[in-house]
Amino acid sequence: MPKIDTADGPVWQRRRTSKQRLIWFGWLIAVAIAAYAWHLISEKTIWFFVWDAPQQMVDISRRMVPPAWSYMDVLWKPIWDTLNIATIGSMISMAIAIPVAFAAAHNTTPHKLVRAFALLIIVATRSINSLVWALLLVVIVGPGVLAGTLAIGIRSIGGCAKLLYESIEEINQTQVEAIEATGASPAQKMIYGVLPQVLPTFAGVGVFRWDVNVRGSTILGIVGAGGIGVQLNGSINTLAWTQVSMILLVILVAVILSEWISAKVRHAII
Amino acid sequence: MLRLENVLKRYKTGDVALKNVSLEIPDGQVIALIGPSGAGKSTLIRCVNRLVEPTEGKIYLGDTELTTLPPRELRKARRRMGMIFQEYALVERLTVMENVLSGRLGYVGFWQSFFRKFPKKDVQEAYRLLDRVGLMHMADKRADELSGGQRQRVGICRALIQDPDLLLVDEPTASLDPKTSRQIMRLINELCDERGLAAIINIHDVLLAQMYSQRVVGLKEGEIVYDGPPDGLKPDVLTEIYGEEDWEATIEDVDEDEEEASSK
Structure with missing residues (x-):
């Protein structure tokens, strides 16, 4: 200066x-x-x-106003579908994201090329919006809940894997060294040295992603991939505004509920 | 017996941490490795169990040449070398018992260790060791609930349950208060004595080194500059190792055990 x-x-x-x-x-x-x-x-x-x-x-x-309260009878099924899309989609994405994360973290990856491939998966799945995935999947597997679930599942892989692999890279390496020094095999090093350190983050990421996916899955019906978005689309197109407000209300409640649950769970883990 | 022959370590950065170090440690001998920070003490003991790969030279543990062992054989050889760390390096989210038993990982298969089904003999030995270091009541606590001294004792148990011939001890007292430091050093010493273990103890504290070792090796910039009995550490020797300083106060005659007896 x-x-x-x-x-x-x-x-x-x-x-x-x-x-x-x-x-x-x-x-x-x-x-x-x-x-x-x-x-x-x-x-x-x-x-x-x-x-x-x-x-x-x-x-x-x-x-x-007033919202079409009686329309609720029709909405129970789609909102249940929406929650299922989010939940099962999140499970699928975590199941794939965990191995991808271990391959992408520079301290656990078996090889540089494997790491590059894992990073590619992360970028590719993240960069395409779930609506776009849903559009593609509706064509491939047909309209309905399955397309929505897969869209959410694929879209979340990158987001989850990114958070997971960053947490893997932040672990305390001496704890892993200590396990290695006992003569443990690479696989044992993983379950004793690495896994205990990252497990809480893994659970936190899973719940956080589920919460994000509840919000994301409400819209998928607009392209025919199941859930409450189907009704929303129909109501807007027919200018049934009281139904639209009812649907928005239901979505709001679902989102608040999911955020509350995820906050509680994360608080309990960390 | 451990034997190092012309061990050289050059890091990728080009820094040479060890320059042709040769050293021989007979069975059952406890040596203190002293020297300033960056002298290569940690590198030296990590070269022995190959957490750091030596660049040149040979290291023998008994008849086994360690530096050329393939992975599987290396893991077997590591079982014979227990390591104790500066920051304890316990897996903090595992229980004390799991941490101790992790010392047996080299002996049990993957699924056995995954489901924590360790042989009865190992579990009994773990309890015996925890009892020996006074932590029987802590067995089911999580490691991060323990104090520094307690954690280091768990670290010692983890190293001993390997049933090693040699202990590699890296700054065991650097994170501990003076009293706990002495207790830990005495414990390591007693255990080596009981089991006839050889040990290399990296240590900053010259006084502790003198009190708890049979032989002192001084390392400076990757070279051995002193190798002899603890009472041979005269001011000129310490100046050689660490550089100019008034050493008279450091090497007061070593009268041991003025502190309270044994650990709590």
């Missing part, structure tokens, strides 16, 4: 004056770009619709 000697002793400032000017100039450019972008967006916006928005919102809200 620059120290400037003056007549009354040294003065200190955070940056050199020239560097400080450069930074201000950078800000100026950023603001200019933002202003230009705003201009472009504004040109392509039909402002009439935007000014109209509050009125439309009030209108839709009015049509949504």
Whole structure:
């Protein structure tokens, strides 16, 4: 940091004056770009619709109340399906993610190439949204709960495996060394040295992912992959707004419930 | 008997941690390995059980040449060398009993160890050892519930249950208070005596080294600069090992056992 000697002793400032000017100039450019972008967006916006928005919102809200309480009779089955999609999907993804994570962590991977392949699986499954997976799977296995479950399962592999392998890489290596020093085999090293250290994280990741998946699986029905999204899509298309509000309410309750459960479970483990 | 012949270790970074170290340790001898941080003490004992692979040289345990052993044979050889660590290195989420029994992993199969079905003989030996170090009542506690001194005693049990010929001890007292340090050092000493074990003990504390060993080896920048009896550590020797300092206060005549008798 620059120290400037003056007549009354040294003065200190955070940056050199020239560097400080450069930074201000950078800000100026950023603001200019933002202003230009705003201009472009504004040109392509039909402002009439935007000014109209509050009125439309009030209108839709009015049509949504009261929710169609009796519609609940129809919703029990789809919300149950949704929860099952999330639960079984999460199980599938954890079952695949655990071996992938061990292959991806640099301290447990058997070989560099295996690690590269595992990382590829992680990136590939994560980068495609579950809706897109569902679209593909509806074509492959047909519409319904199975497509949704597989979509959630595949989509979650990467997310789970990433968290898992990071936790594997953070373990205390001397504990593993100590096990190795007893003459333990590589497999024994795994179950005595590594597994006890990562098991709590594994359980936490599983529950966290389940919670995420409950939210994710509510939407899958829109592309025909089962669950409550099917009803949501149908109700919106038929402009049955009281049903839509009822469905949103049910989803809200399900999500709150799943978050509460996952928080409780994680609290109990960690 | 353990014999090191011209052992050299060069790390990937290019640092040479050991420069042609030759050392011979007869059966049943307890030696203290002293030297400043970075002298290569840890590297030396890790080369013996090959947690660190020596770059050059040969190491013999009895008639077995350790440096060229294939993995399976190496694991067998490791059973004969118990290791005790500075930070205890217990698996913290396992119980005390599981930690002690993990010393038998080299002897039991995978599924046996997976389901914790250790032979009755091993379990009895584990209880006997825990009793010997005064931790019988802690057997079912989780390792992270124990104090430092207690953990180190569990570490000692884990090493001893291997039924080794040799103990490799890496800074056993560095994380302990002075009193516990002495208790642990005395315990290691007694146990080596009872079982006729040889031991290499890495240790910072010159006084402890003098009190609890039959022979002291001084290491400096990867080379042995002193090898002799504990009372041969005169100021000029310590200056040779550690560098210039006033050593008179450190090597007060070694009068042992002024502290309270035995462990709690």
